[in-house]
Amino acid sequence: MPSLSYPTAFRIASREMRSSRGKFFFVILSVAIGVAALTGVRGFSNSFRTTLLTRARSIMAADLSARTNQQPTPSEAEGLATIEREGVQMTPVTELLSMASAAKTLDPLLISLKAVDPSAYPYYGTVDLEPTSTLQQVLTPDSVVVADDLLVRLHLQIGDQLKIGNKLFRIASVVTNEPDRLSSQFAAGPRVLISRQGLDASGLLAPGSHAGQRFLFKVPAPANGAPISDAAVADLKARLIKLLPESQITDYRETNPALTAGLDQATSLLSLMSLVALVLGAVGVAMAMRAHLQQRLDTIAIMKSLGAGSGQIIKIYLIQTLLLGLAGGVVGVGLGVGVQLAFPYLLASLINVRPELHLDLRAIAAGLGAGVLTTFLFTLPPLLDIRGIRPILILRRAVDETDEPWHVKLVRLFTKNLAQIGAFLLILAGLALIAFRISDSASVGKWFTVGLAAVLAVLLLASFLVLKALKFFLTRTRLHLPSAVRHGLANLYRPGNPSSALLAALGMGVMQIMMVFLMQNAVVKQLHISSAPNLPNIFLVDIANDEIDGMRKLLTSAPGITAPPELLPVVSSRILAIDGVSANDIKTKNFPKHMLRSIQLTWAEAVPPGATVASGKWWTKAQSAAAADHPVVAVADFQAKRLGLKIGSVITFAAQDKQFDATVAAFTRSDGQHAYSRAEFILPERALTGLPVIWYGGVHVDPTKVAALQRALYAAYPTVTVINVAQALETIRAVVIQIIYVVQFLAAFSIFAGIVILASSIAGTRYRRIREVVVLKTLGATRAHIASIFSIEFAVLGLVAGLVGVFFANIVVKGLLRALTVPNTFQWGWSLGGLFGTAILTVATGWIASHRILGQKPLEVLREE
Structure with missing residues (x-):
């Protein structure tokens, strides 16, 4: 057969697309939703982040x-x-x-x-x-x-x-x-x-x-x-x-x-959402295109029997793939731009921020390119399958080939699919490139790709093992199960049914949706702590030691006080040496040496409010009791970096006539919103006993009562300075709350987009069920019986995919939250909800797409085929 020109291949591809609009709707929908989520979430989050960074400045x-x-x-x-x-x-x-x-x-x-x-x-x-x-x-x-x-x-x-x-x-x-x-x-x-x-x-x-x-x-x-x-x-x-x-x-x-921390965590989460939207769209494309090519096996076999080569047929479907990717990408970019412009109005009642939105042509081109590229990459494996299609195999494609030993099948599968392995590696390389482009980080692109490959391999293995376990279960209980249950479970591993690939795809989709939800849940919980309404907004400076009791009583009883006061004891000191190196010879980083002569020490027996232990361990009661002879010290992590400290370093302090060595036991990280946020060196109280103390304080006051409190403090303690930062902290709190709303809103949008894509992937399997319904009806099966079979198949498919996806989502989220220094606890309720929600989604979507088949007569369906 002469070579097939591109114009001819284009005409054949477009003609087939017109005759299969319903099938290609799922492909275009998957690409469009993925690209819309990618461009919309990324575009708005970039604009919003720019606005928030201006607030931070x-x-x-x-x-x-x-x-x-x-x-x-x-x-x-x-x-x-x-x-x-x-x-x-x-x-x-x-x-x-x-x-x-x-x-x-x-x-x-x-x-x-x-x-x-x-x-x-x-x-x-x-x-x-x-x-x-x-x-x-x-x-x-x-x-x-x-x-x-x-x-x-x-x-x-x-x-x-x-x-x-x-x-x-x-x-x-x-x-x-x-x-x-x-x-x-x-x-x-x-x-x-x-x-x-x-x-x-x-x-x-x-x-x-x-x-x-x-x-x-x-x-x-x-x-x-x-x-x-x-x-x-x-x-x-x-x-x-x-x-x-x-x-x-x-x-x-x-x-x-x-x-x-809020900006960093939100930025990381929003970048993750963009990547998740991209991969979910790719999953939908792969499933829909695979379903389409499975339906075209007869056509491909006929074309081959007429002399068409594999390369010519691949050219037709490659052009078709690119056209679908381009169509979905254009629709997705339009939706994404609309979403980006609509977000500020949808969030207007929640955030008092109107981001300066810029329609970045490079971002639009990146979204369009990502849609076309992912469509092409994820349809490579089914396109390469065309090379192995022979007309004679079409007649028995739904029959097991041989009953060979498993290791023989494995070797044959590997040698037969070298091109598929190469396509898989190409997919990973393409996703790494897109991830780098989206996240602007080579590290993120690398780890995202490595993690995706590892998770996909584990999901495929888990899906394979689950199907094998089901098959083993049925061989042992076949005669004891109702026929509908038996048939529904057997459908999962019947010849020609790509349940393993579908399980892996659904599992990955569920995993990534759950990742976004669990990540935003943990980050938002942490941000809520940072935006708590009872953080100190009035700070007190230079409270004498003999005034502290009276000050504590005044701050407890004054009107407008919404939280117990935080009082910080401070001892003036200086650093003489670090690890035996004199202060004059210490090599500091971004820390003027003259500041070593003016160091403030404080004490605390437990980790102070607003502080966390970044590394090392807080001291025990035994260490605290022995602090008079062997002091330990916790140092603010940013100060430790400037002074070149490490856990176990020995700092020589001098306060008044007292000189002592303290061993660094921990590095602390503060949220900057408590009285102890200015404490850079914290020791047990016994280590500072007998030294002159000046107190600092912090308390949250109703902003309308600040002036009254200032007058009361001046009347009782005229030498104490009152620092009013209520307005500044309210600004920060408002910004953090705005971050929370935007993260929740964009996460909800990404999850919704992911659910739509997964639903379209499941719905794309309806075309593989048409022939089965025809055969069952011809043999006398009732609608109720067929509905029971498919419902069991959908439910088991959803439960297995949900179980695998939720399990790996929790594992990945735990690692990501540790990297973001965000506390994490296992969310049993949400995990179970995700598991059963996946089963319900699978059953509902499967029936929404397939219910019409049950109402048709066998002859009508066969004519459509």
Whole structure:
């Protein structure tokens, strides 16, 4: 037979597609839903994540911050100037303690002064003022903006004069919230914002003054309008660490651990959803195309008997596959874009965020390419089966070939399917490429592909063993079972029925749907802890040891208190050596050595609120009792990395006249929202007995009662500084809650898409049942009997696939949650629900697709065939 041209192959393929619209509906539906979930979930999650990252940046008011207690050297200043010339914006923020007095009464008051350039500060977020205005409008060289408690303490009003240094300033407004309040130093005294010109005019910056300096940096946005990448921030951070070795460099992701953890976990979960949607669509394509090619065996055999070669027939069905993939991809991209645009309106009542949505043509092209590529890859195995089809085998395709020993069959199967093995490897390579493109991570692509291959192999093996076990069971109980049960179970391993492949495909689908559900369930539970409404939003600084009992009583009885107060004892100390290396010789990372002379120690007998043990072990009662002679210490993990510590390291501390060695027993990780979040070195109480203590506190107050509490605290303890971060923490809590809603919504959408794809895969098997129904009806079987047979087959198929899928989903989720440092417990209820839900879905979908067959007469069905 002459070679088949592509135009001719295209005409044959399109003609067959028109005559088999119903069959191809499932293929197009699987591709479309998979691509829609991929583009919709990925597109919206990227836009939403960009919006949330902007919120995260507002907590620092910049992309990066460099904190130092000294002015840059000439070489450092030149390096900063070079960075500015490259387009990076930079503004200094100076913080220091000073005395202020009212021009009327000259009452002195210790204040926390913060000097900024109102034309640049803040780069992200806003400074909230009362009455409403902008910092640039009210902050001039002759004016200041003050916290409300300063007005209370000095009996002043807006418009009065305040003397700072040797200059009088007009109080222009009251500051109610600073975007970077949580990343500023918690210093004693009410907050006062002053312009940099005003600070210079006050004369406070004399040589040798102990002013803290922060440099805020904003990375320039890309020219194509895309959001600032994490890589650009990381590159600038690395440059600043080299340029400013005595400065503490942090980026916006380090400002609030709860928000950072929430973003990281949500991003990982959303990427997983995109990959799951992709594979579920591929599973649906593979099942539907396999069912179609099984139905075309007669046509293929006839074409071969007329002289057509395997390559020519494969060309026809390859073109058909690509057309179906393209059609499904186009429909899916359209649905995905619609979904991406609809999500903000559907979520409008839940999240007060309207993401800036960009229809990224590259993302659309990636979604379309993924649809076509997965369709092609997953139909390769059935396409390659065409080479082995012979006309004579069609006549007995539903009959077992021989009764050879199992090892002979295994060898023959391996040698016969070398091309199939190659196709499987090609599928894995293609999925790895797509996974890398979606996740932007070679590691994610690699592990996703390796995990997929391992799980698929185990699922195929498990399906094979389950079918063998059923066959063995039937041989032992055949005469004791009702005929419908016997026939329904036997259908699972009848010749020509690809139950093993269908079981593996359904098992993988169930596994991935359950993975998304269990992952989002655990992540959302953890995020709910981070967004709890009773976290401290008022912090207290410098509580004397003899004031702590009275302070505890006041905080317990004051109106508006919603949770017990958290009180943190602090002992001032310094580090003399680490593992025998003197402090002057220690090699630190992004940690100014002068800070080794100002270390704060605290004690706790149990893991404090908001902290978890990242590595090592918390001390036992015996270790605590022996702490006076052999102290142990828990160190914040970020501080441990900067100091080069490891479990078992020995730190030599000095406090007052006492010097002692402490062995590192654990590294802790804090959520940044409790009083103990600022505790970097925690020891047993016995280790610090007899040393002078200053207390810090934290308590959650109803935001409407904050002002009243501040006045009560000032009246009872005028030397205690009250830090009001209620507004800042409410912002963080709102963002975390928004993350929760979006994760739940997108997970629900992905699960729904997966269920539709699985349903279409099951429905695609209806064409293999037509001939069986005809034969049974011809032999006199009633509709009820046939319905019982198929119901048992569907139910067992669903239960087995659900059991395998749910089992492996729990195993994979446990590993993923451990990698995300999210606590995990086995979800018995949801796992059983997934198991029986799969059985119900399988039975319902099978009958929705097959019920019409029962109502048709055998002759009508045979004519359709």
